Amino acid sequence: MSFFDTKARTKPTKYSQPTQVPWVEKYRPKNLSEISAQEHTINVLKRTLNSSNLPHMLFYGPPGTGKTSTILALAKELYGPEQMKSRVLELNASDERGISIVREKVKDFAKMAVSNKLGNEYPCPPFKIIILDEADSMTQDAQSALRRTMETYSKITRFCLICNYVTRIIEPLASRCSKFRFKPLDSENSLSRLSYIANEEHVGVGKDTLETLVRVSEGDLRKSITYLQSATKLQKAMKGDMEVDITSAEIIDIAGVIPESVLRRLLEVCSKGKGIVEAQTMVEEVVMESYSCGQLISQLHDKIIQSSDYTEFKKCRMIQELAETDKRLTDGADEHLQALDLISQFRTILAN
Known part of the structure; x- marks a missing residue:
């Protein structure tokens, strides 16, 4: 029998998805209704879904308060999973913080023509969205260049700048954006989300442990979830693949808190x-x-x-x-x- 006649070639190989996903990504909110503790911001953004008239935006606040999750959830509700790929560009400005990133990637994407709307399931307004995460890491020259790009392509492109420190964004750039402040998550919202994740992952955590998680992460929900996953992986590695119970002492140890x-x-x-x-x-x-x-x-x-x-x-x-x-x-x-x-x-x- 010829090698080229083998039946194995007629069956395409299926790409296997990785089974281990960081919980921060696994439990990232899929829509605006799932965002915790940012009621005013979410209410304003929900109204933009109905009008499909989105301004340039500046999200600022401490780490782990839902800034990136919010704009990604908004984009999913605007475009749907298929159009997201062609309509949304997400860049981490701290990796490429110089003027070249604005002249090349940002400008090239901003001036691209908008593709036609597919179906009626999503609003799919006639503009693209460029997300610049950690925009406060960009140099002043890069921010100045970005200002001109925002003006030139405002008809077909909207920008969302995300930063921890709004004072590091130059005033001419900040004044072109609607500002949204993300406040640290209160204990109640953090405890509720952590408890939900623990139940979904079959992890035993007492109220004291959850309170310790919230305290050592200082309002950063992303950090809390990461600590919880790390403690769970450590316990499963020691005790085998079974349900585990996490204690406050283990959280403190993983978080590097000084006794x-x-x-x-x-x-x-x-x-x-x-x-x-x-x-x-x-x-x-x-x-x-x-x-x-x-x-x-x-x-x-x-x-x-x-x-x-x-x-x-x-x-x-x-x-x-x-x-x-x-x-x-x-x-x-x-x-x-x-x-x-x-x-x-x-x-x-x-x-x-």
């Missing part, structure tokens, strides 16, 4: 006038446990603010040192040295 006892001892070393050697030993203990200096700053900030052991003046000086350390870390300074310097400064402040 309260470590923070307390660090501040005691500073306030009781102990030697620099003891302070250095404490810092090295934190470094050896692979806790990040950014996490240390965040937790020390909260602990100092809530403490009744220090005067308001000392609190102000300590917070100022935290801010300066954070700035140096952002500029690329060594974490170990910055942690040592921070504790040394605290010792000086609390000794007076």
